[in-house]
Amino acid sequence: MAEAWLLFALATTMLYGVSQVAQKQSLIVIPAFGVISISIVVATPISLVCLAPYVASGEILDFAPLVIVMAFAAATFGQLGNYLYLEAVERGSVSVVGSVTASYPIMVIVVAILFLSETPTVIQVCGVVIVTSAMIALSYMHGKRADSSTYAGRWFSLTIGAVILYGFWSILTKLSLETMPPLLFMGMYAFVIPPTVLGYYRYKGIRLKKIFPTWTISLVIGVIASEIAEIGFFCEVFAVDQGPAAIVFPLVAASPVVVVVLAYAFLKERMTRNEMILVALVLAGIIMASIV
Numbered sequence: 001m002a003e004a005w006l007l008f009a010l011a012t013t014m015l016y017g018v019s020q021v022a023q024k025q026s027l028i029v030i031p032a033f034g035v036i037s038i039s040i041v042v043a044t045p046i047s048l049v050c051l052a053p054y055v056a057s058g059e060i061l062d063f064a065p066l067v068i069v070m071a072f073a074a075a076t077f078g079q080l081g082n083y084l085y086l087e088a089v090e091r092g093s094v095s096v097v098g099s100v101t102a103s104y105p106i107m108v109i110v111v112a113i114l115f116l117s118e119t120p121t122v123i124q125v126c127g128v129v130i131v132t133s134a135m136i137a138l139s140y141m142h143g144k145r146a147d148s149s150t151y152a153g154r155w156f157s158l159t160i161g162a163v164i165l166y167g168f169w170s171i172l173t174k175l176s177l178e179t180m181p182p183l184l185f186m187g188m189y190a191f192v193i194p195p196t197v198l199g200y201y202r203y204k205g206i207r208l209k210k211i212f213p214t215w216t217i218s219l220v221i222g223v224i225a226s227e228i229a230e231i232g233f234f235c236e237v238f239a240v241d242q243g244p245a246a247i248v249f250p251l252v253a254a255s256p257v258v259v260v261v262l263a264y265a266f267l268k269e270r271m272t273r274n275e276m277i278l279v280a281l282v283l284a285g286i287i288m289a290s291i292v
Contacts, residue, residue: 005243006290008235009251013286015232017258019225021266024259026222032086033204035222036197037211042226043233044193051187060184067179068188074172075192081165083200084158091155098256099140100159105132105250107167108174112246116174120246127288128250134281139256141275173237174245182237247289257282 023035054060060068088097109128112118120128176185201211239248257279263269271279 003243005239005241005248008239009243009248010286010290012232012236012239012252013255014258015228015235016252016255017262019229019232020255020259021262022221022225022228024263026218026225029216029218030222032090033201033206033211034219035226036083036086036200038219038222038226040193040197042223043230044190046230047187047190047193049187050183051190054181054184054187063180063184067176070172071176071180071185071188072191074169074176074185075189076196077165077172078169079189079192079196081162081169083196084162084165088155088158088162091158096140096156097159097162099136100156101162101166102135102139102253102256103132104163104166104170105253107163108170108249109246111171112174112244116245118244118246120244121291123291124247124289127285127290128247130285131250131254131282131289134278134285135254135256138260138275138278138282141272141278170240170245170249174240177237177241182234182241186234186237251286251289254282254286 026035051060085097085101105128109125109132113120173185236248236252239252260269260271260275260279264271
């Protein structure tokens with residue numbers, strides 16, 4: 001029987017993929033900052049619910065300040081990474097941004113093996129390498145078809161920044177969860193989401209009265225996408241808490257393959273033969289990495 005962390009990781013991959021497909025549909029009408037606004041409404045209350053028991057009981061004071069700081073830093077890096085990714089996609093090459101950001105698990109694999117004393121098997125290592133390599137290639141090929149940007153400014157620097165932030169988020173998340181319960185870790189986002197989102201609005205020059213889009217079908221789809229992503233985040237945190245980071249994060253990062261398959265099945269997007277081969281490689285890599 002598969003271990004719980006593996007089931008959580010695979011569930012995360014599916015949920016993130018479904019969420020991204022739904023979000024893609026909502027973005028046809030809703031601007032990117034509107035999607036971020038939805039995250040405040042959906043994610044912040046959930047984080048507060050996770051945080052409340054630890055604050056009410058005073059249990060949060062039992063944790064060392066360093067652990068709290070690491071969790072806070074992890075949440076901040078994750079949020080900032082998302083914003084840099086959005087900025088990079090808006091300004092530059094979709095294919096390059098997607099393929100480069102798909103490489104962030106490489107940082108996690110190296111740190112997990114060298115410093116976290118994780119010892120994945122040779123088959124598992126080969127599996128995660130195949131997953132990561134195929135995802136980079138698939139993200140590039142699939143994104144290139146939709147790539148209409150010719151701006152060649154600092155968007156690539158933003159992409160590299162997003163990769164680094166995602167990498168630090170992953171590493172600090174694993175370190176935090178070695179001491180901190182998963183629910184408290186998710187509760188830490190209540191301190192991070194509102195100020196980082198407001199900072200993003202200020203950077204973009206968006207007035208607060210315009211941050212929430214009008215109530216439409218696209219908005220409903222966006223809300224559903226955020227809720228699915230939040231469930232996926234729960235699964236991801238529990239997967240990281242219980243399983244090896246060197247395996248979990250590459251599996252989670254394979255969610256774009258779900259996007260490609262669902263877009264082909266339901267959105268009538270074309271899938272080339274090379275993309276089919278890469279999807280098959282990702283699935284094969286997932287199977288290899290899942291041998292526990």
